[in-house]
Amino acid sequence: MNTLLPTSTAGSLPKPSWLAQPEKLWSPWKLHGQELIDGKRDALRVALMEQQLAGIDIVSDGEQTRQHFVTTFIEHLGGVDFEKRETVRIRDRYDASVPTVVGPVTREKPVFVEDAAFLRRQTKAPIKWALPGPMTMIDTLYDAHYKSREKLAWEFATILNQEARELEAAGIDIIQFDEPAFNVFFDEVNDWGIAALERAIEGLSCDTAVHICYGYGIKANTDWKKTLGSEWRQYEAIFPRLRESGIGMISLECQNSRVPMDLIELVRGKKVMVGAIDVASEIIESPAEVAKTLRNALRFVDADKLFPCTNCGMAPLPRHVARGKLEALTAGAEIVRRELAA
Template structure:
C-alpha cells in the first residue's frame, strides 16, 4: 500500500554551523580535505535524521554536500573557467559574478553519485535527488564559447542525462530538476526549455520532477516578487508545455504566494508537488495552515497525485525554523490524510 500525500522538501536544508556559515547562500566550507569529506557525510546523516524524525516520506541529502544548487554541479565539468569571471544578471533580478564557458563542456566523472550512494546506504525510505535544470545552469554562467543559450542548454542536457542515469543506478527513486528560470524566460521555455529538460530525463525509469519556484527568501527575490502584482501567473506560460512533456511531477509554490491555485488545472494528469511551506519567512506554519493549502490544491489535483512539499530550499533559514517547518508539513499532511481516509 503506497502512502497517500507523501511529503518531501523541494531541496536544501540548512547546514550545521561546524560545516559552513549558517543562514548564508554560497557559504564557504569551514573544513578541508578529509575532514571536509567526513563533515559533509556527517551533515548528510544529520539532515536525513531530521527529515525522518519529522516524518518526511521522501527524503533527500538536504544538499549538504554542495555549496550551491547550480554552481557545485558546474564546478565538476570541463570547459568552464571559474577563475575567469564575468558579471551577469541572474534571472533578470540581480547581478552576480559567474564563471565563464571557455570551451566544449563535458563531464569527465560523476558529480553527486557517491553522495547518492551514501544516502541510499543510510535509509530504506524513497530518496529524491535534485539537479539543476539546463536553462537554470546557463543562466548562472557567462558563455564565451557556444555564443548561444540554446546550444549550451542542449550540451548541459546531455551531461545531466549521464549524471541522472548514474544516480538512478545508485538507487535514487526521484530525480528532480530545478528550473527557476522557467518562471522568467517564457519564450525560451516554449522554444527549447522543456525540450532540453526532456533530453535530460531521456531513458530514465525512475520518477522525474521539475521544480519551478520563486526563489529563496533572499532580498533580490523578495524585491522581485513585490513587482509581480496581486496574481502570479508565470506558471501559465510553462504549464501547458509541461503537461504534454514526459516529466512525472511538477512542483509549484502555493504557501503565501500569489499563485492562483486553479493554474494546477493546466498540468492535469501530472503529479503535483504542492509547496505548502513558505521558505521566505522565519514564521513556522501551523499544521492547520499546511492542511488548508493542501485542501485547496485538492480541488484541482487528485489525492493520489498530490505530493506536499516546501516552496523551495531552506538553506538560508535558521536550523530550528527549518526543523519546525518540516514537522508542520508532516502534521498538516497527516490531517488531510485522515480526512481523506474518512
C-alpha cells in the same frame, strides 16, 4: 509509493554551523581536505535524521555536500573556467560574478553519484535527488564559447542525462531538476527549454520532477516578488507545454504566494508537489495552515498525485525553524490524509 500525500522538501536544508556559516546562502566551507569530506557526510546523516524525525516520507540529502545548487555541479565539468569571471544578470533579477564557458563542456566523471550511493546506504525510504536544470545552468554562466543559450542548454542536457542515469542506478527514486529560470524566460522555455529537459530525462525509468519556484527567501527574490502584482500567473505561460512533456512531476510554490491555485488545472494528470511551506519567512506554519493549502490544491489535483512539499530550499533558515516547518508539513498532511480516509 503507497503513502497517500507523501511529504518531501524542495531541496536544501540548513547546514550545521561547524560545516558552513549558518543562515547564509552559498557560505564557504569551514573545513578542508579529508575533514571536509567527513564533515559533509556527517551533515548528510544529520539532514537525513532531521527529515526522519519530522516524519518526511521522501527524503533527500538536504544538499549538504553542495555549496551552491547550480555551480557545485558545474565546477566538476570541463570547459568552464572559474578563475575567468564575468558579471551577468541572473534571471533578470540581480547581478552576479559567474564563471566563463571557455570550451566544449564535458563531464569527465560522476558528480553526485557517490554521495547518492552513500545516502542510499543510510535509509530504505524513497530518495529524491536534485540537479540543476539546463536553462538555470546557462543562466548562471557567461558563455564565451557556444554563444548560443540554446546550444549550451542542449550540451548541459546531455551531461545531466549521464548523471541522472547513474543516480538512478545508485538507487535514487525521484530525480528533480531545479528550473527557477522557467518562471522568467517563457518563450525560451516553450521553444526549447522543456525539450532540453526532456533530453535530460531520456532513458530514465525512475520518477522525474521539475521544480519551478520564485526563489529562496533572499532580498533579490522578495523584492522581485513585490513587483509581480496581486496574482502570480507565471506558471500559466508554461504549464500547457509541461503537461504534454515527459516530465512526471511538477513542483511549485503555493504557501503565502499569490499563485492562483486553479493554475494547477493546467497540468491535470501530472503529479504535483504542492509547496505548502513558505521559505521566505521564519514564521512556522501551523498544521492547520498547511492542511488548508493542501485542501485547496485538491480541487485541482487528484489525491493520489498530490505531494506536499516546501516552496523552495530552506538553507538560509535557522535550523530550529526548518525543523519546525518540516514537522508542520508532516502534521498538516496527516490532517488531510485522515479527512480523505473518512
